[in-house]
Amino acid sequence: KEYLGVKHLLFCNNGTIVLQMALRAYDITGEVITTPFSYVATTNAILWERCTPVFVDIDPETFCIDADKIEGAITDKTQAILATHVYGYPCNVKKIESIAKANDLKVIYDGAHAFGCRYQYKSLLSYGDISTCSFHATKLFHTVEGGCVITNDDAIAEKLMLYRQFGH
Numbered sequence: 001k002e003y004l005g006v007k008h009l010l011f012c013n014n015g016t017i018v019l020q021m022a023l024r025a026y027d028i029t030g031e032v033i034t035t036p037f038s039y040v041a042t043t044n045a046i047l048w049e050r051c052t053p054v055f056v057d058i059d060p061e062t063f064c065i066d067a068d069k070i071e072g073a074i075t076d077k078t079q080a081i082l083a084t085h086v087y088g089y090p091c092n093v094k095k096i097e098s099i100a101k102a103n104d105l106k107v108i109y110d111g112a113h114a115f116g117c118r119y120q121y122k123s124l125l126s127y128g129d130i131s132t133c134s135f136h137a138t139k140l141f142h143t144v145e146g147g148c149v150i151t152n153d154d155a156i157a158e159k160l161m162l163y164r165q166f167g168h
């Protein structure tokens with residue numbers, strides 16, 4: 001937490017379950033705008049939570065979701081944006097934040113590639129309502145297997161902690 005400059009960080013089994021926990025914590029049940037260019041776990045997490053992935057094309061410069069195309073994919077069923085910071089390149093976090101505010105959407109970042117990456121002097125993992133990371137052996141920083149979920153919201157952190165610990 002100190003290294004990343006974030007309020008709440010919970011270690012979990014891997015970088016997939018934390019995406020599922022994030023969707024669950026915000027009671028997301030409808031459409032989730034996401035990227036077609038990520039590891040398959042990003043889309044799988046949406047499907048495991050019985051939500052509907054809606055793909056928005058990527059930006060050719062960063063390989064991240066093209067924020068300029070997000071608004072065109074919003075419907076009355078859209079509840080969240082789940083975007084990946086591909087290879088640690090930041091998504092257009094400012095634009096995504098303003099779209100989310102204007103349309104009452106939650107923002108979840110799949111930061112599996114983003115441990116230690118910074119954007120505007122802050123950890124990339126400090127952006128969004130929730131960010132996740134993977135510590136799988138293939139990632140920048142790893143514990144062979146592992147992951148974490150990050151939020152600055154106390155109530156959401158409490159929910160995530162209860163999910164992780166069988167309600168204790």
Ligand SMILES: *Cc1c(COP(=O)(O)O)cnc(C)c1O
Nearest residue numbers: 014015016038039041112134136
């Ligand atoms: C590796 C990866 C995951 C899944 O992480 P695991 O720890 O293997 O479950 C999720 N999203 C992205 C973008 C990844 O690269």
